[in-house]
Amino acid sequence: MENDTIITDTIDDSEDIHDSGKHDTADTKTALRTINLSVKFFDKLAIKNINIRVKKNNVAAIIGPSGCGKSTFLRSINLMHDLTPGAKVYGDIYVHNEHITDNNVVDLRKKVGMVFQKPNPFPTMSIYDNVAAGLKLNGIRNKSLFDETVEKNLTYTGLWDEVKDRLKSPAISLSGGQQQRLCIARTIAVKPEIILMDEPTSALDPVSTSKIEELIINFKKHYTIIIVTHNMQQAGRISDYTAFFYLGKLVEYSRTRRLFTNPREKLTEEYVTGKFG
Amino acid sequence: MELTEKKFKMPGNIRRRKLVNSVMIILCVIAGIITILPLLYIFFYTTKSGITSLNLDFFINMPKPVGEEGGGMANAIVGSIILIGIGSLIGIPVGVMSGIYISEYSKNITAFIIKFVTDILSGIPSIIIGIFAYGLIVINMQRFSALAGGFALGILMIPTITKVTEEMLKLVPQSIREASLALGVSRWKTVLRIALTTASSGIITGILLAIARAAGETAPLLFTAFGNSFWQTEIDQPIAALPLQIFAYAISPYEDWHRQAWAGAFVLILLVFVINLIVRFVTRNKFSGNQ
Ligand SMILES: Nc1ncnc2c1ncn2[C@@H]1O[C@H](COP(=O)(O)OP(=O)(O)OP(=O)(O)O)[C@@H](O)[C@H]1O
Ligand SMILES: [Mg+2]
Numbered sequence: 432m433e434n435d436t437i438i439t440d441t442i443d444d445s446e447d448i449h450d451s452g453k454h455d456t457a458d459t460k461t462a463l464r465t466i467n468l469s470v471k472f473f474d475k476l477a478i479k480n481i482n483i484r485v486k487k488n489n490v491a492a493i494i495g496p497s498g499c500g501k502s503t504f505l506r507s508i509n510l511m512h513d514l515t516p517g518a519k520v521y522g523d524i525y526v527h528n529e530h531i532t533d534n535n536v537v538d539l540r541k542k543v544g545m546v547f548q549k550p551n552p553f554p555t556m557s558i559y560d561n562v563a564a565g566l567k568l569n570g571i572r573n574k575s576l577f578d579e580t581v582e583k584n585l586t587y588t589g590l591w592d593e594v595k596d597r598l599k600s601p602a603i604s605l606s607g608g609q610q611q612r613l614c615i616a617r618t619i620a621v622k623p624e625i626i627l628m629d630e631p632t633s634a635l636d637p638v639s640t641s642k643i644e645e646l647i648i649n650f651k652k653h654y655t656i657i658i659v660t661h662n663m664q665q666a667g668r669i670s671d672y673t674a675f676f677y678l679g680k681l682v683e684y685s686r687t688r689r690l691f692t693n694p695r696e697k698l699t700e701e702y703v704t705g706k707f708g
Numbered sequence: 709m710e711l712t713e714k715k716f717k718m719p720g721n722i723r724r725r726k727l728v729n730s731v732m733i734i735l736c737v738i739a740g741i742i743t744i745l746p747l748l749y750i751f752f753y754t755t756k757s758g759i760t761s762l763n764l765d766f767f768i769n770m771p772k773p774v775g776e777e778g779g780g781m782a783n784a785i786v787g788s789i790i791l792i793g794i795g796s797l798i799g800i801p802v803g804v805m806s807g808i809y810i811s812e813y814s815k816n817i818t819a820f821i822i823k824f825v826t827d828i829l830s831g832i833p834s835i836i837i838g839i840f841a842y843g844l845i846v847i848n849m850q851r852f853s854a855l856a857g858g859f860a861l862g863i864l865m866i867p868t869i870t871k872v873t874e875e876m877l878k879l880v881p882q883s884i885r886e887a888s889l890a891l892g893v894s895r896w897k898t899v900l901r902i903a904l905t906t907a908s909s910g911i912i913t914g915i916l917l918a919i920a921r922a923a924g925e926t927a928p929l930l931f932t933a934f935g936n937s938f939w940q941t942e943i944d945q946p947i948a949a950l951p952l953q954i955f956a957y958a959i960s961p962y963e964d965w966h967r968q969a970w971a972g973a974f975v976l977i978l979l980v981f982v983i984n985l986i987v988r989f990v991t992r993n994k995f996s997g998n999q
Contacts, residue, residue, distance in 0.1 A: 514889070537892050539892075547886065551883040551886065551887040553906070555905050555906050565892065568893040568902075569891075569892065
């Protein structure tokens with residue numbers, strides 16, 4: 432495709448248009464763009480001046496050691512920090528060329544779905560109701576649509592055969608990995624345009640993991656996916672671009688193949704070759 | 709067992725630990741028995757004394773003058789149900805909503821004040837609440853009424869329900885709320901359909917406790933509902949209540965009335981039990997939440 436983009440943590444040291452701090456409203460290829468995004472918890476800076484552009488129908492992976500701010504970054508995209516005590520978000524985020532605070536937060540979250548780091552099914556609901564929850568809670572009442580949605584999305588996540596005989600049993604009766612796949616099904620059931628995934632496969636066995644990876648690759652045709660992962664092989668298999676975060680800063684954002692084979696930054700090389708982290 | 713003990717001689721500190729462990733278990737069992745005993749005693753004694761005077765007449769007849777056979781407490785039973793009903797209509801919505809406010813929307817000083825006031829309210833003797841209802845409603849209406857009694861019971865229920873709602877909602881993991889919000893569900897729907905539903909079984913337990921306590925209250929009814937020896941179901945009139953009737957009969961000098969008071973006490977326990985069963989049945993959930 433186009434030339435690689437490198438975006439570092441300050442505005443000044445790059446000539447790349449993505450770092451200009453100006454927002455190009457005519458740009459239709461970009462799904463997500465952040466400009467000088469910083470997040471503070473109380474007075475502690477968790478991420479600092481993150482500038483990233485994710486193209487439509489791409490998969491972007493985020494890697495980096497524990498605590499470097501990957502989840503924090505992801506959660507700022509669908510305004511999840513709104514409810515976190517002490518959290519303050521600075522900078523600009525554009526989703527499909529619209530500033531995320533320009534519209535209603537509820538509409539934003541319908542467009543930007545999220546799979547959380549820990550599985551969080553609704554404990555009072557059945558497996559079936561969990562998958563249909565997004566539709567039901569948003570006022571849709573159409574049994575056949577529910578049936579179809581539940582079967583389709585559970586099939587996508589490879590859970591259908593395991594649970595089709597007990598759709599009415601409580602979601603919390605599932606194993607941890609099954610719960611996570613249920614949560615993925617619940618997220619994609621509402622057809623978001625961008626899907627944020629925070630280590631979606633960290634609790635899964637290899638077979639389920641490859642099912643989810645397959646799903647991500649298939650979904651690329653229609654969606655844009657941003658995925659946090661600790662598994663570098665995984666990032667290599669599924670992502671087009673990879674961002675390496677370290678201590679709250681974006682060290683490097685390059686095409687995945689390049690980042691793993693010929694990174695621009697020494698720090699990236701040390702991390703991907705396992706010298707630290 | 710013997711074999712192991714012969715083979716591996718236990719070091720002294722493990723022996724001591726085992727001893728301390730046994731002693732603590734015994735203490736806990738004793739404490740458990742001390743808790744259960746009075747309850748069982750009250751329950752069996754009330755049942756024993758009450759059940760012999762209990763018959764159909766007691767439920768469908770009005771009180772009769774001393775010496776006449778076959779009087780009942782129909783008016784007091786219905787009166788208590790009406791009073792609890794009015795109390796619940798006031799206490800449950802106010803209690804649940806302020807609990808929601810404190811738990812879900814509390815970032816400011818208002819929530820702190822509500823919480824503080826609720827804690828104080830729960831420590832106020834019930835007779836003072838009765839005086840409050842008297843001053844607010846009885847004096848203005850210029851008569852005792854079921855409304856004033858129900859109001860007093862409602863106020864009495866608020867702190868318990870608020871506290872339980874708040875605490876049960878706090879037990880609902882934040883991640884469950886986030887899951888809902890991330891699906892594009894609005895804040896208030898998330899609170900009502902996700903957080904409250906997940907906490908519901910605990911909240912219902914709290915509401916039932918509050919009802920049970922209100923059902924047995926006598927003091928706040930003395931100068932609000934006042935009592936009534938006739939059949940009366942209008943809410944702007946003085947109304948009979950089981951605890952008042954039990955009190956009146958128990959301090960009377962008549963053997964016959966004492967028996968009726970026991971029967972009344974038994975019916976009061978029964979009433980709370982039945983309300984419990986009905987509420988549990990109506991609100992039963994396929995899967996319990998955080999309980
Ligand atoms: N709610 C919060 N309150 C205070 N500090 C927080 C909060 N959430 C995250 N942090 C801090 O922000 C920093 C980044 O955390 P974050 O969860 O984004 O890390 P991460 O890269 O996702 O790590 P991991 O790979 O372990 O999931 C950490 O230092 C963490 O302690
Ligand atoms: Mg994380």
